[in-house]
Amino acid sequence: MRSLVVFNQVSLDGYIADAKGDMSWAHKQDDEWNTFVAGNAKGDAVLVFGRVTYEMMARWWPTPQAIQSMPTVADAMNRFPKVVFSRTLDHASWNNTRLVKGDMLAEIRKLKRESGPDLLIFGSGTVVSQLTQAGLIDEYQIVVNPVILGAGKSMFAGVTEKPVMKQTKTRAFGNGNVFLCYQKM
Numbered sequence: 300m301r302s303l304v305v306f307n308q309v310s311l312d313g314y315i316a317d318a319k320g321d322m323s324w325a326h327k328q329d330d331e332w333n334t335f336v337a338g339n340a341k342g343d344a345v346l347v348f349g350r351v352t353y354e355m356m357a358r359w360w361p362t363p364q365a366i367q368s369m370p371t372v373a374d375a376m377n378r379f380p381k382v383v384f385s386r387t388l389d390h391a392s393w394n395n396t397r398l399v400k401g402d403m404l405a406e407i408r409k410l411k412r413e414s415g416p417d418l419l420i421f422g423s424g425t426v427v428s429q430l431t432q433a434g435l436i437d438e439y440q441i442v443v444n445p446v447i448l449g450a451g452k453s454m455f456a457g458v459t460e461k462p463v464m465k466q467t468k469t470r471a472f473g474n475g476n477v478f479l480c481y482q483k484m
Contacts, residue, residue, distance in 0.1 A: 314451030
C-alpha cells in the first residue's frame, strides 16, 4: 500500500505562495539546501498535482535552464509518473502525465491501495486541503522559510478537521530553512 506525502515550502506565517501566487521567496541557491533537495529526488514517486501547480512545473522542469541548474531534480521531475487533477485542463502534455477529471478522492483512494512508489504532492494547496479534510494524507514534509509574507495562499484553507500529527524528523539548514516532518497518529 502506498503512502500519500506532501512536500511543501511555507513562509514563517504559513503561506505556500504570496497573495499574487509568487513562490520565488522559496527558491534559495545554497549548497547544503541543494544537496538535500537533490537527495530527495533520487528515489521514486508518483507526483500528484492540481492544475495550477502542474502548469507551473510543466513550464519549468523540461527547460534547458532547469536541467542545467538542478540536473538531478529535473531528471526526476521529468521522469516520474505524474497525475494531475483538473476539471478545466483539456490535456496534459508533460512527459508521463495522466489527467484525471473525475472524483479526486476516489482516485487517490484507488492509487493508495495499489503497490508502487509513494504518491508525492508539491504545492497544489487546493488538493492538499481537500485531501487533508478527507484524512487521506499520511505524511506532511514542511519546509519553513524565514520570510513573512503577510498574506497569501494556505495549503489548509477550508480544513475544518483537526488531524493530530506526530513529529518524525526535523532539520535546520544554514540558509534559515527548517525541515519538519509529521505523520498521522
